[in-house]
Amino acid sequence: MTAPLPNASQPSTSRPRSARITDAWQHKGLLARALLPLAWIYAGLGSLRRSLYRAGVLQSWRAPVPTVVVGNLIAGGAGKTPVTIHLVQALQARGWRPAVISRGYGRATSGSSAALEVTRHSDPREVGDEPLLIAQRTNAPVFVANKRANAAQAALSAHKDIDVLICDDGLQHLALARDLEIAVFNRQNVGNGWQLPAGPLREPWPRPLDIALYAGEPPVKLARCGAAAWPVDRQLADFAIAKDGRRIPLSSLRGRRIHAVAAIAYPLEFFAMLEAAGLPQARSSALPDHADLADPQLLARLGLVDSGAPTMETPVLLCTEKDAHKLWRIAPQALAVPLQVQIDPAFASYVHSRLHALVSAPHTPQPQKD
Structure with missing residues (x-):
């Protein structure tokens, strides 16, 4: 089972600012209430935008193959990328030929409108850390572009056998039409139920969904969404991966001094999982999501630069697969x-059956969901 989240008293970790913000979003406290006027403006703008798409004033691009969006309704990480990897692999096992499209958040090439294909050897600074991880874990075609429609068009042009598109993130990106929506919820659930910045929600909740996946307890008011729903159990593998591809059993690291580093939305959860695996940390470094871990000055301040041949006294440096x-x-x-x-x-069987029904019938536009 997933380890409980550590609290602010964990001695080896300074609590990141992002964790304090997400804590505030769990309650309708003074800070959240003070931000309510801004949340009303955010909600109003979002409602107007969705209305423009429904009225046809703003147009959505529809791919010639079924499109599945894996996203979240809350700000911050919800575990979309591991779910995307799981779904792609499950569809591949059932004979589908999926491609993955993404904006590639945090990449240095985001200023260009061109679509880029992600290979196993791509530079994560150019294509994004999450698309690179998906490409390596699935061997599926992966494309990134500022406009997801551009990424989809590039993928379909380069790989004629693609029969389903999986969009990693993008529930709120209505410029791309979709046939199935999968929302992923982490253990923060829907927080205090308010929209940004007073709460974590990007959209009003509840809202219609095809599928909901959740860690911990089911989201409140889930029954009103009409979604098929399943719990997600997230846990660390029992091994670590070295740069040369070797698998190191985590059990062999027990008793060693551990320095853990994570540049993800909820780094404290990664640290807690390590501790649950018998790897308490002498030091842990929580960095902003998608932080540039190739910055020598940053790493020098954290003491992460390789100082020579390791010894039994050298701390073992552990990171997430996304950061590696x-x-x-x-x-x-x-x-x-x-x-x-x-x-x-x-x-996966449910998604397979829904996709099979789509390709067996004329592929007609589906109404956008509010």
């Missing part, structure tokens, strides 16, 4: 610990 390819450029001794998700096989 950026970190390895400057700290090749780091070991990446993969995050694995387990979902009832009925989830």
